[in-house]
Amino acid sequence: MEKWQNQTEKQMLEQIRSSIGKVQLPVDSYNEQIMNRIEHMEIKGGSKLLKKTLAAACVAVMIGLGTVTAGFISPVWADTLSQFPVFSSIFKHTENPGLKLAAEKGLTTSTNMSVTKDGVTLSVTEVFYDGTRLAIGFERAGIMDERVLAEITDFKTHDFDQSTKGLLGLPVVTQVSGEPISFGSSSTGDVQGQPQTFLLELNELRNTAALGDEFKVDISVPVAQIAEPFEFQVTVKKVTEGVINLTPGQGASKGSFKYTVKSLDITPATLRLIVTSEGEVPASPDQTGEYAPTAVFYELVDDAGNVINPRNGGYVLAKAVQHPIVDSLYNTFPQIPKTVTVRPYTFTLDSELNLLTDANGENVKTYHKELETTIVIP
Structure with missing residues (x-):
C-alpha cells in the first residue's frame, strides 16, 4: 500500500526550483529573482517559510515582480502551477458557517499529506472533528480539468465515470483496524471559489466514545484511469x-x-x-x-431569538410519518446560548x-406551541 510522503522544505524548494527553471519567462533573470525571494521569505515569528506555502509564495512572488498579468501566463507555466497543491484552508471558504468558524478559530488540524501517481497529486489538507461530525478537505493537482x-x-x-483521467470517486474512511466509521449521513462536494478542492463530511457520527479524543483513520480515494486508489493515514x-454535552x-x-430530548451537543x-418520540403525529x-x-x-431558538433549523431537514413524501429517533445536525448559534427552546413543527x-407553500414560495410550517420545551444551558 502506497502511503503519503512527507516532503521536507528543502525537497519542496528544489522541486519548485526545477519547475521554474523549465519555464520560459520574458526576462531570464526572473527565475533567480523568484527563487531568491522565496528563499528569504519569512513568516511571523522569524521561522522559515513552511512547505505548504511555497507553491503559493512562488505565484505571489511572480505577481510582485509583475510577470503574471492577464493573458501573459504561458501554457507551460499554467501547467507547472497545476502540479502544486496550494494547501490553503478549504474550510474557510466553505458555505458551511460552522466549518468556516472552526477554521477561523484555528480549531482544524492541518495535515498537508500528498500522494502522487501517474502525474496526479492528491492531498489531504485539513481535518475537523468535534464528536458529531468528521470533515476532511482534499486538494488535487496535476490535472487542468475544472471538474474534480x-x-x-x-x-x-x-x-x-472513468472517461476522464484524474476525476475522483467517493472517498472511503475507515478505522486503522478496518472497521468503518459509523455515521448517519454524509456529503461530498466541490468547494465554491476553491478550484481543484472538495470537502467530505461524515455527519451524525456514532459510537464516538470508542474512538476517543485522538485516533487514526485510513482514507482511500479512487481516481479515474489510475489503477490503485490514493491512500492516506x-x-x-x-x-x-467549548464543547457542551x-x-x-x-x-x-x-x-x-410524545417526544423527549435525549441529548443536545453544542x-x-x-x-x-437527538430526539425520541412515540404516538401519532x-x-x-x-x-x-x-x-x-x-x-x-x-x-x-436561543435566548437572543436566533433561529436555526436542521441541516438535513428533508422530508419523506408520505403523510404523518413517525420517526422514533430523530438525529439532526444544526449550524451553531452566534454564541453559546443561555437557553435553547425546541419548537416542533410539521409541513403540510x-x-x-x-408541499403547501405560501405566497413567497416558502414551505408552510405548522408549529405546535404546547409541544415546546426550553433547555437551560449550564
Missing part, C-alpha cells in the same frame, strides 16, 4: 474546548404524541439534537381532509403529496 468529482454511476457499488484530534431528558406531549462549529385543523402533516421536525402535504 466524477459522476457516481452506482451508489451501491461506488462505481463512477490521518491522525484525527477531537475539539474539546447535555442529556436533558425533557420534552412535551400532545394527544398521543460545539464551536456544530449543534446536534399531531395535526392542526388545516391538516385534515385532503391535507395532512409530514413528519415532525424540530426548530431551535396535499392529496398529491405536494
Whole structure:
C-alpha cells in the first residue's frame, strides 16, 4: 500500500526550483529573482517559510515582480502551477458557517499529506472533528480539468465515470483496524471559489466514545484511469474546548404524541439534537381532509431569538410519518446560548403529496406551541 510522503522544505524548494527553471519567462533573470525571494521569505515569528506555502509564495512572488498579468501566463507555466497543491484552508471558504468558524478559530488540524501517481497529486489538507461530525478537505493537482468529482454511476457499488483521467470517486474512511466509521449521513462536494478542492463530511457520527479524543483513520480515494486508489493515514484530534454535552431528558406531549430530548451537543462549529418520540403525529385543523402533516421536525431558538433549523431537514413524501429517533445536525448559534427552546413543527402535504407553500414560495410550517420545551444551558 502506497502511503503519503512527507516532503521536507528543502525537497519542496528544489522541486519548485526545477519547475521554474523549465519555464520560459520574458526576462531570464526572473527565475533567480523568484527563487531568491522565496528563499528569504519569512513568516511571523522569524521561522522559515513552511512547505505548504511555497507553491503559493512562488505565484505571489511572480505577481510582485509583475510577470503574471492577464493573458501573459504561458501554457507551460499554467501547467507547472497545476502540479502544486496550494494547501490553503478549504474550510474557510466553505458555505458551511460552522466549518468556516472552526477554521477561523484555528480549531482544524492541518495535515498537508500528498500522494502522487501517474502525474496526479492528491492531498489531504485539513481535518475537523468535534464528536458529531468528521470533515476532511482534499486538494488535487496535476490535472487542468475544472471538474474534480466524477459522476457516481452506482451508489451501491461506488462505481463512477472513468472517461476522464484524474476525476475522483467517493472517498472511503475507515478505522486503522478496518472497521468503518459509523455515521448517519454524509456529503461530498466541490468547494465554491476553491478550484481543484472538495470537502467530505461524515455527519451524525456514532459510537464516538470508542474512538476517543485522538485516533487514526485510513482514507482511500479512487481516481479515474489510475489503477490503485490514493491512500492516506490521518491522525484525527477531537475539539474539546467549548464543547457542551447535555442529556436533558425533557420534552412535551400532545394527544398521543410524545417526544423527549435525549441529548443536545453544542460545539464551536456544530449543534446536534437527538430526539425520541412515540404516538401519532399531531395535526392542526388545516391538516385534515385532503391535507395532512409530514413528519415532525424540530426548530431551535436561543435566548437572543436566533433561529436555526436542521441541516438535513428533508422530508419523506408520505403523510404523518413517525420517526422514533430523530438525529439532526444544526449550524451553531452566534454564541453559546443561555437557553435553547425546541419548537416542533410539521409541513403540510396535499392529496398529491405536494408541499403547501405560501405566497413567497416558502414551505408552510405548522408549529405546535404546547409541544415546546426550553433547555437551560449550564
